[in-house]
Amino acid sequence: MDRLLADVRRALAGADRPELPPAPPPAAGGDPALLAERFGTELSRAGGRFLVAASEAEARAAAGPGAPPDRADLLIAETGTVVRSYASARESRVSLWDERCVFLATSEALVPDLATALARLAPIHRAGRAYTVFVTGPSRTADIEKVLVIPAHGPRELVVVLVRAPAGC
Amino acid sequence: MTDPLRREFGSRAKDPVLRRNLLRATDTSNAHRAAAAAERADWEELRSRGAAIRDHTLARLDDYLAEFIRSVEARGGRVHAARDAPAARRIVTGIARRKGATRILKSKSMATEEVELNRAFERLGFEPLETDLGEYIVQLAGEAPSHITAPALHRSAEEIRDLFLARGVLPPGDRPPADRAGLARWLSLAARRHLAPRLREADLGITGANFLVAETGTVVLVENEGNIRFTTTTPPAQVVLAGVEKIVPRLADLAVLLPLLVRSATGQRFPGTVSLISGPVSESLDIVLLDNRRTAALADPGDREILRCIRCGACLNVCPVYRTAGGHAWGSPYPGPIGSLLTPLLSTRDADRALPHASSLCGACSEVCPVRIPIVDHLLRLRARAAAAGSPASPGPLAIRVFSYLARDPRRYERATWLLRRFWGIALRAGLMKRWTRYRDAPSPAARTFRELWRDDGPPAR
Ligand code: SF4
Numbered sequence A: 001m002d003r004l005l006a007d008v009r010r011a012l013a014g015a016d017r018p019e020l021p022p023a024p025p026p027a028a029g030g031d032p033a034l035l036a037e038r039f040g041t042e043l044s045r046a047g048g049r050f051l052v053a054a055s056e057a058e059a060r061a062a063a064g065p066g067a068p069p070d071r072a073d074l075l076i077a078e079t080g081t082v083v084r085s086y087a088s089a090r091e092s093r094v095s096l097w098d099e100r101c102v103f104l105a106t107s108e109a110l111v112p113d114l115a116t117a118l119a120r121l122a123p124i125h126r127a128g129r130a131y132t133v134f135v136t137g138p139s140r141t142a143d144i145e146k147v148l149v150i151p152a153h154g155p156r157e158l159v160v161v162l163v164r165a166p167a168g169c
Numbered sequence B: 001m002t003d004p005l006r007r008e009f010g011s012r013a014k015d016p017v018l019r020r021n022l023l024r025a026t027d028t029s030n031a032h033r034a035a036a037a038a039e040r041a042d043w044e045e046l047r048s049r050g051a052a053i054r055d056h057t058l059a060r061l062d063d064y065l066a067e068f069i070r071s072v073e074a075r076g077g078r079v080h081a082a083r084d085a086p087a088a089r090r091i092v093t094g095i096a097r098r099k100g101a102t103r104i105l106k107s108k109s110m111a112t113e114e115v116e117l118n119r120a121f122e123r124l125g126f127e128p129l130e131t132d133l134g135e136y137i138v139q140l141a142g143e144a145p146s147h148i149t150a151p152a153l154h155r156s157a158e159e160i161r162d163l164f165l166a167r168g169v170l171p172p173g174d175r176p177p178a179d180r181a182g183l184a185r186w187l188s189l190a191a192r193r194h195l196a197p198r199l200r201e202a203d204l205g206i207t208g209a210n211f212l213v214a215e216t217g218t219v220v221l222v223e224n225e226g227n228i229r230f231t232t233t234t235p236p237a238q239v240v241l242a243g244v245e246k247i248v249p250r251l252a253d254l255a256v257l258l259p260l261l262v263r264s265a266t267g268q269r270f271p272g273t274v275s276l277i278s279g280p281v282s283e284s285l286d287i288v289l290l291d292n293r294r295t296a297a298l299a300d301p302g303d304r305e306i307l308r309c310i311r312c313g314a315c316l317n318v319c320p321v322y323r324t325a326g327g328h329a330w331g332s333p334y335p336g337p338i339g340s341l342l343t344p345l346l347s348t349r350d351a352d353r354a355l356p357h358a359s360s361l362c363g364a365c366s367e368v369c370p371v372r373i374p375i376v377d378h379l380l381r382l383r384a385r386a387a388a389a390g391s392p393a394s395p396g397p398l399a400i401r402v403f404s405y406l407a408r409d410p411r412r413y414e415r416a417t418w419l420l421r422r423f424w425g426i427a428l429r430a431g432l433m434k435r436w437t438r439y440r441d442a443p444s445p446a447a448r449t450f451r452e453l454w455r456d457d458g459p460p461a462r
Helices: A002-011 A033-047 A056-063 A089-094 A114-127 B003-013 B016-039 B043-059 B059-075 B087-099 B110-113 B117-123 B133-143 B159-165 B178-200 B227-233 B253-267 B294-298 B301-306 B313-319 B321-324 B336-347 B350-357 B362-369 B375-388 B395-406 B410-429 B449-457
Strands: A047-052 A074-076 A081-086 A100-106 A130-135 A159-165 B080-082 B105-107 B206-207 B210-213 B218-223 B239-244 B275-278 B286-292
Touching: A002 B059, A002 B294, A033 A047, A033 A074, A033 A159, A033 B159, A047 A056, A047 B336, A056 A100, A056 A159, A056 B105, A074 A114, A074 B043, A081 A089, A081 A100, A081 A114, A081 B410, A089 A100, A089 A130, A089 B227, A114 A130, A114 B253, A114 B275, A159 B016, B003 B321, B003 B350, B016 B227, B016 B253, B016 B313, B016 B321, B043 B059, B043 B253, B043 B301, B059 B210, B059 B286, B080 B087, B080 B294, B087 B117, B087 B206, B087 B239, B087 B286, B105 B117, B105 B227, B110 B117, B110 B239, B159 B178, B206 B227, B210 B253, B218 B253, B227 B275, B294 B301, B294 B336, B301 B375, B313 B336, B313 B362, B321 B336, B336 B350, B336 B362, B336 B375, B362 B375, B395 B410
Parallel strands: A047 A159, A100 A159, B080 B286, B105 B206, B206 B239, B239 B286
Antiparallel strands: A074 A081, A081 A130, A130 B275, B210 B218, B218 B275
């Protein structure tokens, strides 16, 4: 290891060292209703299903039978992406092993874009061990003649249910 | 081009099935990429940002590597340095042996192709399972991948059907549909069924990395199929093999690099799945950082620029030489325009120094590259380097010397052009220029030279 670092240091001795450009600023918050709408449009483009429910019980009913739903940490409106950090590999199976994968989320989870999502995740990953997946639609492949096929190895169906916080809460 | 190179590319260019497969696949990819780039109003700015991030990182790779190693170790992962391909094979197979692993999952990784990792495992008596569908297909066929993001792009659905029938992925007597889309679907689902049990029980998972984030020690993996999620979470032990140049400084940089990568590679707005792995997700995480002459490339500012590459594959899809001959002609895990640059840098084989000649210099590659690598400039630079090192790649210098000898004396020049006009037709008829004329015209010199016209007819009327 020390040798590798020494080799790299020697290779770069006297090199021009351009500055790191500032990160693009995350987009401003935005109206949750608009974000939800955008998220839904993008998710269905990616082959997923987006539902809105008034309560958690209704969400579970809407999600249908099967494995228990998973909880989304963030929803990226720009791309219809679900973000979820897991404590362990085993825990992450809930969104991978079954034919159907259902995520529940509340509107606080909605963020406009990838930059904002990464800014929210950074503290968790800076603090120590962390594991996060970004899921956009069901698993897919186009490895045979570029024909899009759903599913590939992962879930066949991806459903995201947005649970509206009950009024007065 | 040198003769061995000419044979490699020439024979493949004559294969009509291969050409059809290549054009079909790359046309689709190019259309998707162009649409995805056009859709982002800030695409050109994004490319510049991407290039700047990569340049900055490579110029400070010593600091960022040290930071990455600290971050991984602080999270309970181990980091190893592999000086060259044998060292990388030794380290990875050593980890597998210590863990007593026999059921090994592997996801697509160019670094593992570069060090020929699977062959090392085969010598030990077992084979890691390639879990990416394209990679699984070429593994079954006993071939190398022919593209850095679409390994089986050179194969038609019919060829894959025959392969799956022969290897028992399709049960004997299975009757898949004949239409192309139906068949592709049938085959993809058959592979899913066939691999499902093996994805759910394994001892060790081996992946590459799309990016390694210094500040958080994060391994970033991009995919669509879900196979990387299985590879990284089913087995208790995970090994990552990646080139040292994969480092980026901060998580925030992914907001620039991920869209550049995925829009250029597949034309998607976002990949199906991205995994951010900071420290072990199960029992152990071993990250092997591959040098294999990359540090030597870092020392040269031009070569360093080549290491910006984020392996999106866009330059392959637009390259007329790639689209004609396919990736196997390069004889390297890295084909296409970027392969013609990376291969001579990373390889010690003398013949590979001629690869920058496998280009028409049309410039399509430089135009699409998401991190703005001026690929054509580097092709010319590496050609010059090979020529200076005495590679037999080009007859150019000799031709220039002959021309300058003739051009230095008017009488000599006149006599040479007289001879040329006299013997041109004879040479053509005798087939002395067949190599040139097979694909191109060789127009005859004018009947009267410019000097004769001037002498006999006087200056042209205004
Ligand atoms: S050189 Fe540029 S276009 Fe080619 S694979 Fe690398 S990043 Fe993509």
